[in-house]
Amino acid sequence: MKYILQLALKNILRSKRRTILTFMMLTFGVTVYMIMSSLYAGIDEVSFDNLVQFETGHVKMRHVNFDEDRPFSTDNLMTQKKEIYEKIKKHNFVKGVTDRINLLAEMDNGIDSMPVVIVGYDQSTDKDVFELAKFISKGKMEKDGAIIGVDLAKDMGLDIGDIANLTFRDVNGMYTALDIPVTALLYSGDPMANKMKIFMNIEIVQKNMDTDAFSEIAVKTDNMYNANKYAEILQKEISEADVKSWKTLSYEFANVVSTKKKAGNFILFVILIIAMVGIINTILISIYEKRREIGTLKAMGMLDKEVRNLFVAEGFIIGFTGSLFGLVFGTIANLYFIYHGLDFTSMMDQMGNMGASMVGVMKSVWVIKDYFVITFLATAASIFASYYPAKKVMDMQPVDCLRTVQ
Amino acid sequence: MFLKFAFRNLLRNKKRTFTSALSVFAAAMLVGFGYGWVNGVISLYSEGFIKYQTGNVRVVTQGYESREKFMPVDEVITNADEIAAKIRKINGVSSVEERIRFGILMGKDDNTVSAVGMGLDVKNNSFEFADKMIEGGIQEHGIYLGVRLAESLRLKVGEEILIASKTSQGGLNGIKVKVAGIFKMKMASFDKHFFFLNLADAKKLLKIQNGSTEIYAFTKNVEDSQKLGEQIKSVAGEGLSVKTYSEQMGGLDEILKMMKSIFLFIEIAILALACFVIINTMVMAIFERMREIGTLKALGFTERDLFVIFTGEGAMIGILGGIPGALIGFIGIYIWSKTGVNLEGMLKDVELPIEYVIHPMLSIIDIFGVLALATIVPIISSMIPARYIRRYLPSQALRM
Structure with a gap:
């Protein structure tokens, strides 16, 4: 076996240009695939983390009749806080519970006005579920102050210490005005939040809304990956609310992710096909060129099978080393994407909300699985591809081969 | 004679010829399909922008432009009607519209939504919402709501709503209007957030005495936009900002153009991939027929002759597969372009001026382009083994 491999290696080195060409196709393909796969993985990780820590918690409860198309209707408000909390808290897997209220308001700076979303959060319990503090880029959370999205602040010309003027309708349909000092700026992974959200103490909001109701309850559990199961358990006991896990809530987003994965797999498939065709070609030509040598080997007693294996080994070496080189180049390229990242800030400003919860700079992450998958698939495909032309060798007669003039 | 030779050679191994041609066929079909599809989406996209968002050329005050995202109502072009009349006289202009856009919160009963109002000539405008009405119709006064906005506010035709907005003088004003119609433009951003008003009603609400905030000019041909922009600049006067659609879209227009060339590159790559099969087939054919090649050479065929024979053979495989493939792709696109593809589910929440129903499209020039591509790529690739x-x-x- 070792002898055959050695022979195959020497054969490969005999026509360097052809080998390099086949090689390059594989290397290039593998490199591109690795970069993409890591980038997608990076986007997923950051986006899901952001979503859970900022927006959904592990499990979220809303009014039973919550209407996706009328998110700010006061009909969506819930009131039985005490009862629901009791039912939630008796479970061991629950690590934190908090409630929030969302409403639509208009912000005015004397010259211009803009629609904004006010989020009232419970200052004592919010940190048990969310990590709002992580997303604060300047200033700090205060009891009577507001946290306002960075882009919103920029648009309205506000900074820390300025007063934000808000008008909205209370539960009775009356217009109410609220002036609140800005004490912190928010830079979240969600561009829409940066553009139109303002966070403040839920008590202030409820007082101005003339209600003690809230829009949603968010729960943190001991394991976010069991959220679907926990959501089911909670839903069984709590009939007052509609219980959803972060996975369900990010369903559409998750769909986008799985589409991207499919695209990635398709690219891998195309790369493999290209590589296979290239390898078939290389081996085929190599066999026709070496007919005399094949004749000599056979005449000297090498078995048909061994000669075939010799050519399969050529394919194997090309495939294996080609994919290894690809992995090396891919790793080097990934160093840049992982430690430096891609800056999409200017593009995001153009495109607005892309539906995904992500920050301007995207960073890849290592996907260890890829190394094994690529090596295995590329090598297997090469062996498979070289087997078909190599089989031709078995039908050749030594005498005929030797008579060939080259 | 050479081509006859090549053709007979093709028939010697029918199975191989057939599979090779089939792979080129599939690739060419994919290319034809992809081309029409990409073209359809991209032109729909930029047409949508021009028609619904930017006009071919738009005139606003410079102050309006810098505060565009707030849709200010105090940045009025006071002599808008004069300018509009002047623009109308320019050659190649198909229509000119005065508009006023403003953002407000609309509240009814339990619900509040943020909406964009637009005051314009309700009968003649590029939105053509009068034809897209699903309930009600054009009246003297009244408000026309997007279908999802109306659903969200639970408003029906004939009901009244109070709309309140900041005026051009900075105060607050409200008017009560009847819902005259509900339209469905099949575009998320309009159906969800837009309502239209008569220009006069909008001026009353916003307390604008003379003029309007925006003037949109439309041309018959997109290519004339640049020229029209310059002509308007010369008649518009001081303090106004005149911009063509591509200037308004900024980088987006460039991205769209870039996308077109990227797709062209991908298409060539797909075809080249299919042509690998041709290369493979031809390599096999040549080595198989080495003895015959020797005979022909001995009989006096020059190398050029043989080169033509084998290139011809490969090219025939490619063309036999490629041209029908491309044609079937086009027929598919043609049928599709008539029926359209409804992507409502996917685009329901995408707030871009793109219609739910996409019609892929192809021009005659594109057809020849793809056909040429489907012919040239196989010919080139069959030259490689013929060496x-x-x-x-x-x-x-x-x-x-």
């Missing part, structure tokens, strides 16, 4: 013929002397080839 092998030159390697051997007749005596050597005959002995193989």
